Amino acid sequence: MSIKAKSLSRRSVRIRAEILCLVLTGLFLPFCLSSNAAPAPLTDYFQETWTTRDGLPHNTINSLQQSEDGYLWIGTWEGAARFNGREFRVFGRGELTGLPDSGIRAISRDRQHNLIMVGARGGISKRAAMGWQSLPELNVLINAVAEDSQGNLWLATEGKGLFRHAPDGERRQFAITEGVGNDVVHSILAEYDGSVWAGTGSGLVRLTNRDKTVLVTPVAGLPEAPVFALKRYGDSLLIGTERGLYRYESGRVQVFAPGISDLPVSTLLVSGKQVWIGTTDHGLLRYSERGLETLSMAKGLPNNRILSLFEDREGSIWVGTNGGLFRLRDAPFVxxxxxxxxxxxxxxxxxxxxxxxxxxxxxxxxxxxxxxxxxxxxxxxxxxxxxxxxxxxxxxxxxxxxxxxxxxxxxxxxxxxxxxxxxxxxxxxxxxxxxxxxxxxxxxxxxxxxxxxxxxxxxxxxxxxxxxxxxxxxxxxxxxxxxxxxxxxxxxxxxxxxxxxxxxxxxxxxxxxxxxxxxxxxxxxxxxxxxxxxxxxxxxxxxxxxxxxxxxxxxxxxxxxxxxxxxxxxxxxxxxxxxxxxxxxxxxxxxxxxxxxxxxxxxxxxxxxxxxxxxxxxxxxxxxxxxxxxxxxxxxxxxxxxxxxxxxATRLPVVIEGVKVNGKAIPRAQAGRLSAGTNRVELQFAGLGFVMPQRIQYRTQLMGFDNEWIERGTNNTAEYTSLPPGDYRFLVTAAYPQGSWNEQYASYSFSVAPHFWQRPIFWLAMLLTSAALVFVVHRWRLRSLKRSAELLSAQVAAKTLELKQQADHLRAVDRERSALLAEIKRQAHEFEQQARLDSLTGLANRRAFDEALERECALARRNQLPLCLALLDIDHFKQVNDFYTHAVGDEILKLVAHEIDRHCRQADTLARWGGEEFALLLPDSGIPDVKDISERIRAAVAGIDCSALGPNLQVTISIGAAQYIGGEPLERLLSRTDALLYKAKQNGRNRIEVAQ
CATH class of the missing domain: 2.130.10.10 (YVTN repeat-like/Quinoprotein amine dehydrogenase)
Incomplete structure (x- = not known):
């Protein structure tokens, strides 16, 4: 893992480099001062450092990467640390990751944007949204990993050359005998044309496919030295070696810049026209329109040995050193x-x-x-x-x-x-x-x-x-x-x-x-x-x-x-x-x-x-x-x-990081169905922004409990106590102060089971028990009367009037029992109906719609009939509530529901989806049908006269519609339709977006 010393002393290299840096900076300075596009000086960037004192597992930062969901991942010798801007969570060896050792040497991304982690003992593990997947280990340290255009994984090892891991699991080794030149491979770069560059311990080679064979071609013109870094720079290739930075273009190798011709380059980052250069002992350099600038321990770096560089989605530059994690970023204040x-x-x-x-x-x-x-x-x-x-x-x-x-x-x-x-x-x-x-x-x-x-x-x-x-x-x-x-x-x-x-x-x-x-x-x-x-x-x-x-x-x-x-x-x-x-x-x-x-x-x-x-x-x-x-x-x-x-203005991704039930953390996969008697549910979430992480604002809504969004300030937890039984969906979104809320929210669905006495079967049992009790009492009464009649037969004549009165009383009791049973049945039927209706609009509710959706999709799949789903959302409805009161908003919901229902067919299913959103299921209907019906509904809603509810009040809706593709999960149909609705919102509202 250490870089071998060469005959040229580091002292002489340092002196020559510093002199050349000064010369190059002087040459660039006039141009820098006249350029309006020059970046801010390095001294204007805000600096931050994290070490093991802040939660890192190790201060040597081997690799940096950002996952698709927004987390920053830091590869160290003691595991991969996931950073959300406020705290680190460490993933090491074990059953979860499948890694044989906690040492992480490199983190890359494949074509599906999954993370690939490699390191000590040859461990290889992919981290996707659905979990971790490990591959067979190589039993040798892996320095780098990259996926080519055919889906092959290329693995650079410390002593066994280069490996190609095919999608079918087949592996092929490329070592000195195959022309690689050195069994120590430090860096890999996969090109779009399928070729692969490999930086070895003694130079650079290119591997290309030719007639089902791999041709290995050494690159001439480089010093015989380890190649630690490879990056694309426009149409050229940047090559960072132990003896300087070089540029390969049109088959020729040339020194990239005089000031860094002899510096040992360990890592590279290309950001637009800027080239960030990490060295093994000279700190961090930046080459840009401003010239060549240097940042060292004397100016804030935790260590002069740079191992990794990364630019996140907010433009911050992350620097992995031997002494901790370092960041340069724009800050509100200079x-x-x-x-x-x-x-x-x-x-x-x-x-x-x-x-x-x-x-x-x-x-x-x-x-x-x-x-x-x-x-x-x-x-x-x-x-x-x-x-x-x-x-x-x-x-x-x-x-x-x-x-x-x-x-x-x-x-x-x-x-x-x-x-x-x-x-x-x-x-x-x-x-x-x-x-x-x-x-x-x-x-x-x-x-x-x-x-x-x-x-x-x-x-x-x-x-x-x-x-x-x-x-x-x-x-x-x-x-x-x-x-x-x-x-x-x-x-x-x-x-x-x-x-x-x-x-x-x-x-x-x-x-x-x-x-x-x-x-x-x-x-x-x-x-x-x-x-x-x-x-x-x-x-x-x-x-x-x-x-x-x-x-x-x-x-x-x-x-x-x-x-x-x-x-x-x-x-x-x-x-x-x-x-x-x-x-x-x-x-x-x-x-x-x-x-x-x-x-x-x-x-x-x-x-x-x-x-x-x-x-x-x-x-x-x-x-x-x-x-x-x-x-x-x-x-x-x-x-x-x-x-x-x-x-x-940055749209912040947000993730739900944990769920606690009654104070105990539970994996999200196990927490979807909560037992009866659950009295406290806590959800923890994080906005993945790194510029002002402590100032991120949150708002949440628990569908099925909250009627509107709840603003929580910088508090990144939401706690609910004594939730009644039912189904819930938790939504959270984030924003920087004064910024707009990200419409892409994180969600988590769960349900709270009822106690046995809250279940419908309990009330049915009570009904049957009551009926049986009445029946038993009645039977006992009849038998008692019969025995009394036998014992008092001699007094029949005298007791005739009394017995007639008793018989009348029994008939009245029987009528009351019949009426009671009828009333119980009527209330049970009414309760069942109400459980599937929205109390405000009278439409089917989410529960009824979900049942209809599952039923109609099954029919469409079985009978091979078309089926379309439309999601309808009232435009700017929050403004109606804010400016005309929630009472007016309720009236608007009823008017819109009535107008949509008026244009639906008898076979269609219309439901209130939630809030101001409606869902329409159209059986035996294709794209032309849903376009026609949606346009009629849109025009009808736009024509609603709301003047009686408020001055200048006008209501429009946006509609997204898609056709069910047989066999696809229902969640996929809902997701596609919801995306079309969101597109209709983005494209100006009061419109229809239909999947083609």
Whole structure:
């Protein structure tokens, strides 16, 4: 398993490679800067690492693959770990997998998208949706596996050459005697034309089929060295060897790039125009329009030996190393630090300039980001410490810079043009807030009070003038002349007449510190960030509303509010960045909701530190591209809300991972039929998204119990207690925050058995028992009367009237018994009918339809008659319930059911399938018949007059129909029909999709 050392020392290889990398990067740099299509720099990717401490069974990651259902699979020497974004589940040797050893060397996918795992002791196992299937082992380590176009499995071994495993089980070995050149085979690549490339311990060979024989052809032009990696790159073949990366095209071999001509390449990944290159001891390289970039342990890799590379469906790059699993991915936030050229990492203020640049003030100076380049602004002539507290752009485009100990400085045209400090009359040199007066004056908020600077000089305002405290942190000048002043003791307002008055914060949960102001002109609100939450100040009525703990915020102190181009509100805090949907904010202010939902972003989202900074202007800014910048204790963090929308648009697959019954985990195959008395059913599920796995949202519905979808937030379990007997179908779907729900849901069906006294047979037995008891009592009574008559024969005459009355009474009892039996039979018949009818529409229910479907399919199969199934779904029905109430929705269901039933034939079976969906079974009908009937139904429903139920209310349906194919499983017919219904929805609704 180790790579053999060559005569060239690794030290000399490393030195030469680094020099060539620098040269190549320099050659590519002009092109990179001019290309709009260049990918983000490696330094902008968010890095994450997982090791055995996080649940991996081993830190050597041999192989990576993603299964069709969305799981990430990691091959290690201690088993295959399945990762759902939050936790690992390990599969090793044993009866389940059929593997003889837990060591997994490679994981591949066959043409049916099943996983193929190979490894130590020659174990081979396929993992499909239906389970695991093992193949006979080879008793030798298998390095790689690939399936060709004929379904043959090609197996690269460590010492026995190459094996071909045919679909019929026949195996053929290709070793040195067959021309392979070396019995150690490291890599395999199967081509569409049926040929196979094999990288051996001493070169590359190609195997092609010719007249039922296999021709083995060595590839000339490569160094005599192990070939560890093979990848297609356009029309060429990339060959990763122990002595560099090569490219094979049109029969010629050439060095891929000078900078990697001698590097030992262990694995390759091609992503569009990018080539990711894993090496044995030089870390990870990327070759792209940006040039050649390197990532090593010094820049975050857990180990410089790269064993595997993989790109998942969300575009994340997964790197398997000798020291754990590593990932590079896009993150909502990108953070600039001193490593990117900033003057310092402790950022107090950011400014989006009108010229498109971004100014960043830190504890060690001010930097400007312009045209993707960071440049330092030199204030050393006037500032010894260059600790920056505030930034503000003047109307003339110059920038005023507030420092911690050197007053305020004006920068214009690349130089310092003016400075104010204590020597000029400022109250203090600590400048936290800046604002501009209408006449060109300058308002300066200091640690000792407020100053106003104009052509007449410097004017001061302190407690004596009405300030709550002299510590000024924020200023905002409204267009009507009001100056809002944020202090350590609340907010004061200076009115145009010169008076300064403090706002009454007594009803705002004890708020005291006012860290920042954000005007919201469209809403007429000034947002105030305080130590008790966000205050909405109505600029017209002066009414204040606190959005704090009572509104659902997780903590008290917020430092700065910023409004993005979508009018959503972002808040910085000491514990992360929050985002609030604007519509929800408006609902809260209008009293339509009592709690706010939010997204909280932290280190896992790209922030180097979740601790944002505040108490100076501005602590957040919106640039001309729509991105938002935040000042944090570890760099300036930028987020593009549009990128978040891209993340949210991802359609997340979701899987059901486990079922617990009464607290005990049960295999899903055994849990479909639950025993009577089951009082707790718990279902565990996972959305398979890896960009923001902890933030995935879920919603579920238990058909047969829930009337609508239940939103569960980030909770990935659903628990049901004391379910009544019956059949149930559990549905779950997932989405990223602010994203759309995936219409492809995971489902699981189960049933709860009734107690014996809940079964119909019990009630029938009770009925028969009651009847028998009445009969026995009656017979006993008759016999008793007969004996009494014999004993009292002498008194017949005297007792005649009494006996007649007794006889009348017995006849009445008999009539009552007959009436009781008739009523019991009538109720039993009525109960049986109701059990098969939908109570709302009067149509057959799901149970009755399932029985009809099984019966009609059997008849169609036996008599060779056509049979069609149509699924009908009311379009946008959820909107009817949301906007016109569920009562109106029920009326719509009855109207639609009536209209469909009116156009059905007597032999057809119509049922309410569930919710707003109906099912129609058409015996002795082919595709033309179902098209005709479906079109009539669609037109009839579209013509329903709903004006009496609601204004502008119109109802349409979408229909999917398919013909039963004799012998196919009923689930297949339902699945095909449901897919056609989904297609009708996708293609615009109010239409019919019929299988051809």
């Amino acid at each position: 953070t600039l630090t001193s490593e990117h050229g900033l003057s310092g990492d402790y950022i107090r203020t950011v400014l989006a300039h009108s010229d498109g640049s971004v100014w960043i003030g830190s504890s060690q100076g001010v930097s400007r980001l312009r045209n993707n380049k960071v440049e330092a602004i030199d204030l050393s002539a006037v500032s010894a410490g260059q600790s920056i507290l505030s930034l503000r752009e003047a109307p003339d485009g110059s920038v005023w810079i507030g420092t911690y100990s050197d007053g305020i400085v004006q920068w214009r045209d690349g130089r310092i043009v003016s400075q104010y400090d204590r020597r000029n009359g400022l109250l203090a040199n600590e400048i936290r807030a800046i604002a501009f007066g209408p006449g060109g004056g300058l308002w300066v908020g200091t640690g000792q009070g407020l100053n106003y600077v104009d052509e007449t000089g410097v004017h001061s305002f302190t407690r004596e003038h009405g300030l709550p405290t002299p510590f000024i942190m924020a200023l905002y000048l409204h267009h009507d002349g009001r100056l809002f002043i944020g202090t350590g003791g609340g907010v004061a307002v200076r009115y145009p007449d010169g008076q300064i008055k403090a706002l009454d914060f007594s009803s705002l949960d004890g708020a005291k510190y006012a860290f920042g102001f954000t005007p919201d002109p469209e809403a007429g609100i000034l947002w105030m960030a305080t130590d008790r939450g966000l205050v909405a100040f109505d600029l017209n009525s002066a009414h204040m509303t606190m959005l704090g703990r009572k509104a659902g915020l997780p903590f008290d102190k917020v430092l700065q509010a910023i409004i993005d181009q979508g009018h959503n509100i972002w808040l910085s805090s000491n514990r992360g960045i929050m985002r609030f949907d604007r519509h929800q904010i408006d609902q809260y202010l209008a009293g339509q909701t009592t709690a706010l939902k939010y997204e909280l972003f932290g280190e896992s989202d790209g922030l180097q530190s979740a601790q944002a900074n505040g108490g100076s202007m501005q602590a957040a800014a919106l640039d001309h591209n729509g991105s938002i910048w935040f000042a944090t204790s570890k760099g300036a963090s930028r987020v593009d809300p549009g990128e978040l929308e891209r993340f949210a």
